[in-house]
Structure formats: structure tokens, C-alpha cells
Amino acid sequence: MSIYFKHMAIIGVGLIGGSLSRVCKEKNLTGKITGFGRNESNLKKGVELGVIDSYSLDLKDAVRDADIVLLATPVRAMVDIVKMMIPHLKGGTIVTDVGSVKGYLVDKIEELLPKDISFVGGHPIAGTERSGVESSFLTLFKDSNCILTPTEKTNGEALKKIEELWHTAGAKVILMDAKDHDRILAAISHLPHLVAYALVNTIGDIDEDDNLLSLAGGGFKDFTRIASSDPVMWRDICLLNKDNLLEIISQFQGSIERLKRYIKKEKGTKLEDEFNKANRIRNSNNLMC
Numbered sequence: 109m110s111i112y113f114k115h116m117a118i119i120g121v122g123l124i125g126g127s128l129s130r131v132c133k134e135k136n137l138t139g140k141i142t143g144f145g146r147n148e149s150n151l152k153k154g155v156e157l158g159v160i161d162s163y164s165l166d167l168k169d170a171v172r173d174a175d176i177v178l179l180a181t182p183v184r185a186m187v188d189i190v191k192m193m194i195p196h197l198k199g200g201t202i203v204t205d206v207g208s209v210k211g212y213l214v215d216k217i218e219e220l221l222p223k224d225i226s227f228v229g230g231h232p233i234a235g236t237e238r239s240g241v242e243s244s245f246l247t248l249f250k251d252s253n254c255i256l257t258p259t260e261k262t263n264g265e266a267l268k269k270i271e272e273l274w275h276t277a278g279a280k281v282i283l284m285d286a287k288d289h290d291r292i293l294a295a296i297s298h299l300p301h302l303v304a305y306a307l308v309n310t311i312g313d314i315d316e317d318d319n320l321l322s323l324a325g326g327g328f329k330d331f332t333r334i335a336s337s338d339p340v341m342w343r344d345i346c347l348l349n350k351d352n353l354l355e356i357i358s359q360f361q362g363s364i365e366r367l368k369r370y371i372k373k374e375k376g377t378k379l380e381d382e383f384n385k386a387n388r389i390r391n392s393n394n395l396m397c
């Protein structure tokens with residue numbers, strides 16, 4: 109199936125929106141791409157870099173005549189943006205998103221959109237700790253997974269087009285229930301980010317002379333790279349996936365408590381068992397760098 113959109117509007121031209129825009133331009137999937145955001149210098153940069161064709165600081169102008177609208181802002185901004193743009197969308201438009209939390213967004217956006225506008229929830233499992241259009245790049249989604257979360261309300265044609273869009277970007281598409289997505293991502297993505305932020309702050313708090321971290325080696329840098337991720341984006345993800353995140357944080361606290369107990373009681377074999385178990389899980393899931 110070959111896809112072509114006459115006019116794509118990208119709401120939030122940052123790392124993810126900008127990278128998908130680059131794919132659409134490179135593969136000639138679109139006639140024109142209009143960017144929308146709050147910060148004109150980022151959008152101007154997007155035009156200069158050839159990531160988008162033009163931009164507007166006015167949402168209604170950005171989405172007017174669009175046959176596809178990509179929501180790529182932090183997740184808590186998306187519902188208000190949808191509310192504001194609905195009166196200006198034409199019938200037949202596809203709205204899709206790249207948000208890292210799906211349950212709340214899919215429910216809310218499906219509830220808001222009129223019947224002749226399709227919504228397909230999406231989440232590319234690809235990214236870096238960097239933000240803004242200057243960090244975007246063409247191959248970000250190559251060989252990655254992209255989760256789409258259709259419901260019984262999802263228009264089949266729209267779903268096929270969004271699947272094709274992500275295939276063209278180089279991603280393998282996985283269809284999943286939005287609630288399952290949020291439970292799984294809380295464990296494999298949201299918890300690790302939280303732990304990285306907490307670890308850096310723990311060391312920062314004891315680093316009175318501000319020079320402890322200058323001694324940090326590769327392990328610390330590998331582990332904490334994601335603590336450089338955008339705070340607003342991660343604030344939004346944590347609050348929108350609160351219940352799943354609280355549950356997995358409790359399980360994690362249990363694992364830390366167990367390690368603490370083994371260390372306190374000098375249970376070397378138990379500690380070794382824990383570390384061997386982690387080695388086995390990581391190695392058998394092809395997670396070696």
C-alpha cells in the first residue's frame with residue numbers, strides 16, 4: 109500500500125515530530141508539512157533545516173486543510189490541543205499521536221473527535237535524551253518498534269495508513285491494547301527513567317564539594333544517560349501513567365529492600381543469586397550492548 113498525504117500538520121516539531129517529518133519528506137509521503145508550536149525560533153529552525161515546509165503559531169491555520177495531523181507535544185498538552193483544533197479540521201482527516209502514555213489519551217481523544225475524523229493512537233519505541241527539532245534525524249525509527257493502539261472505534265483505512273507510515277520510517281508495527289501498553293511501558297521505560305533521575309539526585313545530594321561526579325566512569329554514564337531527558341515530557345508521562353507507575357515503583361522498592369537485607373546480613377550467596385538472575389534475564393533477552 110502506498111500512502112500520500114497532501115497536507116500534514118505536525119503539532120510539536122521536536123525530536124519525534126521532527127524525525128517523522130524528515131521521513132515523510134525524504135520518502136515523498138506528503139505534499140506539504142506545516143509545523144505548529146509555541147516557540148517561533150524552534151519552528152524557524154525546522155524550516156531552515158528542511159524538516160518542515162512552513163509553520164504557524166496559530167493552531168487553526170496549521171491544521172486547516174490537513175489530511176493528517178500528528179500530535180507530538182508532551183502528553184498532557186494533547187487533549188487541550190485536540191479540543192482547540194476540532195472546529196478547524198476537515199472531514200476525513202486522520203489524527204494520530206506519538207505520546208508515551210496511551211490509555212487516557214486514546215479514551216479522551218476518541219470521545220472528543222467527531223465521527224468523520226479518525227484517530228489512531230501510536231507510540232514509537234525510539235528516542236534519545238535530547239529534545240527539539242535540531243536533535244531530530246531521519247533514521248531515528250529504523251529497526252525500532254512502533255506500538256499502535258487501535259480500538260473498536262478505529263477506522264480500518266486510517267489504521268492501515270498509519271501502519272504504512274511507520275513501516276516506511278523503518279519501524280516494526282505492533283498492535284496492542286492501550287491499557288496493556290501503559291502497564292508494560294511503566295515497567296520497561298517509565299520506571300528506568302525515574303530510577304535514573306533518582307540515582308543522579310542521590311549522588312548530587314551527597315556531592316557537597318561538587319566534584320564527586322567528575323570521577324564517574326562509563327557505568328554511571330551509561331546508566332544515567334536518560335536522566336538528561338526533558339523534565340516536562342517526563343513529568344507528563346509520570347502523571348498520566350500514575351497507577352501503573354506507582355505499582356511498579358512498589359515492586360522495585362521490594363527488589364532494593366531485598367538487596368539491602370542481603371548486604372546487611374552479609375548473605376553473599378543470596379546476593380550472587382540475585383546478580384546471576386539479572387545476568388540471565390538480560391542476556392536471554394538480547395539486551396547486551
Ligand code: NAP
Pocket residue numbers: 119120121122123124125144145146147148150151180181182183185206207208209231232233234235236237238239240241338341345
Ligand atoms: P521535544 O523534542 O521536546 O518536542 C516536543 C515539541 O512540542 C517541542 O518542539 C515543543 O515546541 C512542542 N510543545 C511543547 N508543549 C507544547 C504545547 N503546549 N503546545 C504546542 N506545542 C508544544 O519532545 P519529543 O521527545 O519529540 O517528545 C514528543 C512526544 O513524543 C511526547 O509526547 C513523548 O512522550 C513522545 N515520545 C518521546 C520519546 C523520546 O524518547 N523523546 C520517544 C517516544 C515518544 P515549543 O516549545 O515551541 O512549543
